[in-house]
Amino acid sequence: MSRIKARFDALKAEGRGALIPYLQAYDPDLETSQRLLDSMPGAGADLIEIGVPFSDPSADGPTIQAAARRGLKAGATLCGVLGMVRRFREKDRETPVILMGYLNPIDSYGPAQFCKDAAASGVDGLIIVDLPKEEADLLEPDATANGLDIIRLVAPNAPDARLPYVLQGASGFIYYVSITGITGTRTASTEELGRALPRIRAVSALPVAIGFGIRTPEQAAAAARVGDAAVVASALIATLSDTLVEDRATEATLPAVLAQLSAFASAVRAG
Amino acid sequence: MSALWYRRNLLAVSILAPDRTIKMSSEAPSRPNSLRSGPDERGRFGTFGGQFVAETLMPLVQDLTAAYQAAKADPAFREELDYYFRDYVGRPSPLWHARRLSETLGGARIYLKREELNHTGSHKLNNVMGQILLARRMGKTRIVAETGAGQHGVATATVCALFGLKCTIYMGAVDVERQKPNVFRMHLLGAEVRPVTAGSGTLKDAMNEAMRDWVANVHDTYFLVGTVAGPHPYPEMVRDFQSVIGIETREQIMQAEGRLPDVLVAAIGGGSNAMGLFHPFLDDPTVRLIGVEAAGHGLDSGFTAASISRGRSGVLHGNRTYLLQDGDGQIAEAHSISAGLDYPGIGPEHSWLNDIGRAEYVGVTDTEALEAFQLLTRTEGIIPALECAHGLAHVMKIAPGMTPDQIVILNLSGRGDKDIFTVADRLGVAL
Numbered sequence: 125m126s127r128i129k130a131r132f133d134a135l136k137a138e139g140r141g142a143l144i145p146y147l148q149a150y151d152p153d154l155e156t157s158q159r160l161l162d163s164m165p166g167a168g169a170d171l172i173e174i175g176v177p178f179s180d181p182s183a184d185g186p187t188i189q190a191a192a193r194r195g196l197k198a199g200a201t202l203c204g205v206l207g208m209v210r211r212f213r214e215k216d217r218e219t220p221v222i223l224m225g226y227l228n229p230i231d232s233y234g235p236a237q238f239c240k241d242a243a244a245s246g247v248d249g250l251i252i253v254d255l256p257k258e259e260a261d262l263l264e265p266d267a268t269a270n271g272l273d274i275i276r277l278v279a280p281n282a283p284d285a286r287l288p289y290v291l292q293g294a295s296g297f298i299y300y301v302s303i304t305g306i307t308g309t310r311t312a313s314t315e316e317l318g319r320a321l322p323r324i325r326a327v328s329a330l331p332v333a334i335g336f337g338i339r340t341p342e343q344a345a346a347a348a349r350v351g352d353a354a355v356v357a358s359a360l361i362a363t364l365s366d367t368l369v370e371d372r373a374t375e376a377t378l379p380a381v382l383a384q385l386s387a388f389a390s391a392v393r394a395g
Numbered sequence: 396m397s398a399l400w401y402r403r404n405l406l407a408v409s410i411l412a413p414d415r416t417i418k419m420s421s422e423a424p425s426r427p428n429s430l431r432s433g434p435d436e437r438g439r440f441g442t443f444g445g446q447f448v449a450e451t452l453m454p455l456v457q458d459l460t461a462a463y464q465a466a467k468a469d470p471a472f473r474e475e476l477d478y479y480f481r482d483y484v485g486r487p488s489p490l491w492h493a494r495r496l497s498e499t500l501g502g503a504r505i506y507l508k509r510e511e512l513n514h515t516g517s518h519k520l521n522n523v524m525g526q527i528l529l530a531r532r533m534g535k536t537r538i539v540a541e542t543g544a545g546q547h548g549v550a551t552a553t554v555c556a557l558f559g560l561k562c563t564i565y566m567g568a569v570d571v572e573r574q575k576p577n578v579f580r581m582h583l584l585g586a587e588v589r590p591v592t593a594g595s596g597t598l599k600d601a602m603n604e605a606m607r608d609w610v611a612n613v614h615d616t617y618f619l620v621g622t623v624a625g626p627h628p629y630p631e632m633v634r635d636f637q638s639v640i641g642i643e644t645r646e647q648i649m650q651a652e653g654r655l656p657d658v659l660v661a662a663i664g665g666g667s668n669a670m671g672l673f674h675p676f677l678d679d680p681t682v683r684l685i686g687v688e689a690a691g692h693g694l695d696s697g698f699t700a701a702s703i704s705r706g707r708s709g710v711l712h713g714n715r716t717y718l719l720q721d722g723d724g725q726i727a728e729a730h731s732i733s734a735g736l737d738y739p740g741i742g743p744e745h746s747w748l749n750d751i752g753r754a755e756y757v758g759v760t761d762t763e764a765l766e767a768f769q770l771l772t773r774t775e776g777i778i779p780a781l782e783c784a785h786g787l788a789h790v791m792k793i794a795p796g797m798t799p800d801q802i803v804i805l806n807l808s809g810r811g812d813k814d815i816f817t818v819a820d821r822l823g824v825a826l
Contacts, residue, residue: 232724305611
């Protein structure tokens with residue numbers, strides 16, 4: 125059984141939703157982001173999303189754009205990101221790791237070789253922002269052959285007729301992009317989420333993670349209640365960014381991000 | 396495709412009576428083995444093109460595809476477009492026999508397709524006119540666009556003023572600085588210009604920001620792309636609207652010379668003026684097609700915008716195409732004296748035409764373009780945009796080696812008034 129499925133099954137048995145924090149690889153440097161990654165399960169992460177820095181993150185808001193710039197400046201490469209996951213796996217065999225990013229670095233690496241290397245490094249799933257279902261044949265056969273889940277995204281403006289098409293053959297979980305917009309901007313209301321989730325549940329039995337615009341522990345708890353998981357990204361990166369001096373990590377960096385992550389985790393666990 | 400078929404097609408074309416109405420290229424009969432029938436149903440030209448966009452944008456590009464196909468099939472849409480082309484844009488644009496330029500270079504007879512005489516001073520209005528009519532048909536009330544040199548931004552702001560639509564233009568902060576006159580024009584026309592500081596502060600970053608705006612305002616906003624790039628259907632749609640250039644050129648050269656040209660030359664940033672000129676000639680194998688990319692400081696200097704010559708296949712801004720990128724798939728910053736060519740990608744149909752060998756792509760440096768800029772000004776009394784000065788610089792290289800019975804047509808895609816500050820600066824003149 126895949127780590128993603130095992131984790132969601134276990135949480136279901138516990139009767140609670142999951143918290144999925146996000147970090148941008150190499151932000152602000154390799155050592156800090158490795159330590160952050162390694163410390164996340166202890167602070168309450170149920171699954172972890174690692175952002176792969178890209179020069180042109182066209183679906184991201186200013187917070188993640190800045191994180192990607194810092195990551196690239198610190199020397200991030202796709203190969204280097206896989207190295208982070210390998211080192212994480214030496215200590216943690218259970219927490220699922222999902223890479224999130226844009227297609228071109230993977231296309232440049234070579235889809236077949238990438239899927240092989242990612243699986244061998246301990247990656248469990250991929251979220252590729254600019255790879256809609258229509259173009260997914262570029263990667264899906266190699267991902268499937270290597271046991272990687274390609275996490276399908278669903279947006280609020282998808283017509284009903286599109287949902288079965290997008291979700292056919294989906295695996296792992298479903299990522300519900302809760303707003304039409306970029307990351308770290310608007311927040312969806314509980315009513316909006318309440319209307320959206322039944323449309324997805326009617327089509328797929330997979331767990332649904334809700335992301336984009338979750339800023340507070342209360343919002344995360346609500347999303348994990350209505351859906352099955354809450355993704356928190358820009359809020360954590362904004363905290364990290366606030367502790368930096370001239371884009372360099374300080375003593376305050378890790379404690380500040382991990383304390384905020386713990387607060388999110390407590391709220392999600394309280395339900 | 397057989398040589399016999401090529402010859403037959405050529406003959407058929409040469410006996411066609413000149414047709415005075417303005418047509419989009421889509422009206423041409425498409426043959427199963429024509430090079431003009433792309434893209435396929437997935438929006439691809441060979442392996443290039445496609446729809447690599449976020450899931451939130453998929454319903455939008457699908458709506459747009461359906462709306463464009465419906466408009467393309469509707470004679471009323473074409474009549475409306477013809478009307479605006481004629482009475483507002485000022486079409487057809489002349490095909491000028493540049494005698495002094497031809498004599499000066501010695502060799503080929505050189506013609507200039509005078510797209511710089513269009514309203515707003517470039518070919519950009521052809522595409523913008525088509526898309527704004529489509530946006531109105533779709534009931535959109537707000538327009539966003541990206542711009543590099545500002546020509547597309549000015550054209551977009553112009554039609555938004557004409558139809559009373561809200562208009563937001565994204566422009567790299569670097570370009571805002573080097574194209575001040577166009578920024579002021581856009582303000583006068585009532586558009587909001589948002590400078591983009593992300594990345595290199597040029598066209599690709601403006602494109603990212605326009606896409607972010609579109610995804611956040613899906614309900615009322617139309618994204619008016621300025622070149623033959625982006626997710627399907629943009630490359631096809633922009634090409635169709637720009638093909639009026641090549642359709643007119645074909646008729647005009649047949650009238651003037653009674654035969655097809657030997658060489659067509661056009662400068663390429665994203666590639667819309669080149670695609671518009673080339674497309675109606677794709678099935679004429681005797682016509683050489685040459686796209687001129689901006690080599691910046693030189694093709695191997697590391698400071699270039701020559702995506703085909705120095706890039707490789709990748710995915711950016713919704714399509715697969717040749718891109719300037721590093722070994723890890725990070726997009727490189729393009730460099731050119733011309734803000735309009737400063738883009739690390741190129742339209743996917745050009746990438747395909749390169750790979751099948753139907754069109755050639757060459758590079759011209761900043762310095763060569765500056766020389767061409769001055770030559771045209773002095774021999775023909777026409778100040779060209781720095782963009783098409785790149786095309787002319789290549790004509791300067793090939794024309795002397797040709798004979799006076801050979802014909803070269805250069806797409807003079809824009810006027811150079813906007814560039815006089817940049818040129819003065821390079822020539823060491825304080826204005």
